[in-house]
Amino acid sequence: MLKYQQIAGEIEKYIEENELKQGSKLPVIESLMKQYRVSKSTITKTLELLEKKGIIFQVRGSGIFVRRQKRKGYISLLSNQGFKKDLEDYILTSKIIELDVRKPSEEVALHLNMDLNEDVYYVKRIRYINGQTLCLEESYYNKAIITYLNKEIVSESIFHYITEALGLKVGFSDVYLLVDKLNEEEASYLGLEKNSPKLLVESLFHLTNGQPFDFSKVTYNYQQSQFFIQANSLFF
Amino acid sequence: MLKYQQIAGEIEKYIEENELKQGSKLPVIESLMKQYRVSKSTITKTLELLEKKGIIFQVRGSGIFVRRQKRKGYISLLSNQGFKKDLEDYILTSKIIELDVRKPSEEVALHLNMDLNEDVYYVKRIRYINGQTLCLEESYYNKAIITYLNKEIVSESIFHYITEALGLKVGFSDVYLLVDKLNEEEASYLGLEKNSPKLLVESLFHLTNGQPFDFSKVTYNYQQSQFFIQANSLFF
Structure with a gap:
């Protein structure tokens, strides 16, 4: 598993464990870089993967937000x-x-x-x-x-x-x-x-x-x- | 419509009109840059969009290939x-x-x-x-x-x-x-x-x-x- 995949897994786990709702704002890219001690390109890849998986959505100029479907058992x-x-x-x-x-x-x-x-x-x-x-x-x-x-x-x-x-x-x-x-x-x-x-x-x-x-x-x-x-x- | 979206549309049309089959190899990035007279980053965005839409798939070190589902009427x-x-x-x-x-x-x-x-x-x-x-x-x-x-x-x-x-x-x-x-x-x-x-x-x-x-x-x-x-x- 590559570094950006590992970080994606950690962010996904964090969202689930804290039961963050759709629309919750996540830290900005710079904070994530500091937190995980990686480069901007690694964080960018991490966010692309999370977006592809439907875990987050990014709004240009506004930030990174949690994406979550509301129904259980599907x-x-x-x-x-x-x-x-x-x-x-x-x-x-x-x-x-x-x-x-x-x-x-x-x-x-x-x-x-x-x-x-x-x-x-x-x-x-x-x-x-x-x-x-x-x-x-x-x-x-x-x-x-x-x-x-x-x-x-x-x-x-x-x-x-x-x-x-x-x-x-x-x-x-x-x-x-x-x-x-x-x-x-x-x-x-x-x-x-x-x-x-x-x-x-x-x-x-x-x-x-x-x-x-x-x-x-x-x-x-x-x-x-x-x-x-x-x-x-x-x-x- | 942005430039990379326009090029994506043209490539998609080209694939459809020529009825290219799944696995058909497309020109390499350098050729696409020349053909459409745009930068590498524009072509990269074009290919990302086409991949997201299920029109192509990219194999690292090998090339860009047509992706096509085989059934009609779906x-x-x-x-x-x-x-x-x-x-x-x-x-x-x-x-x-x-x-x-x-x-x-x-x-x-x-x-x-x-x-x-x-x-x-x-x-x-x-x-x-x-x-x-x-x-x-x-x-x-x-x-x-x-x-x-x-x-x-x-x-x-x-x-x-x-x-x-x-x-x-x-x-x-x-x-x-x-x-x-x-x-x-x-x-x-x-x-x-x-x-x-x-x-x-x-x-x-x-x-x-x-x-x-x-x-x-x-x-x-x-x-x-x-x-x-x-x-x-x-x-x-």
């Missing part, structure tokens, strides 16, 4: 880190249904930029929140990149393993959302009735070099599905 | 610019159901940081895509900020009016997604059966100075609901 849709962080007060477990190495379907091969005769790791699991079904997850990993997976890894955070153990750098992702009705199989996995509302989130994760490595399809139990996204301005 | 969930841009091939219309000035409910006042005796503009409209219902939209605008609205403005792009005519600068937004079943009223507006799947997207838009000015609740017709989000890495 899952961050764009956090690559899985649910752990946003749902700290909840007990999350998962049950592995399938874990194997297979050839990709045409759809999967297309998304992962692979040939049909190459191998993918396929993981199917149900995730539970406080004992209730949260989602049914099917993931396809390019085996040339994610070279090894086992039940132990898959029952924990796969992304933690990918970044820490394999040392890969996760970059951008494309996320698709579709709303439909549950078919019989999905309903039975989630413990819901057939034709109940279905939220399908398909994600394609890339390494920082642009290589796609993980294509995931997650079907949520609509009764547990509350998401939030902190968006930055995309305006010209 | 609506960008985080584009403040409404649907127009993403759905250029579709005909979008809207019907205004209600437009009035009223006092905010407690929920609306809380989100918009207002007192209960202040005024909001309330807009309720149905939006259609190729003649089919796309969504039922209810929006609340703080009248102290959005000082004037009429039927003509509301039947077009409200955000275009806000940025161009009122000259306001739109900043970040908080977006909440919930999945549920349609009640009778919603179903009738959307031309669907009661208890059909419902996707509710609630958005709170802020000015760049952090002031919330628009709280919107949009209920989508699930048959037309295909969204995408281009996410950047939020990893440490």
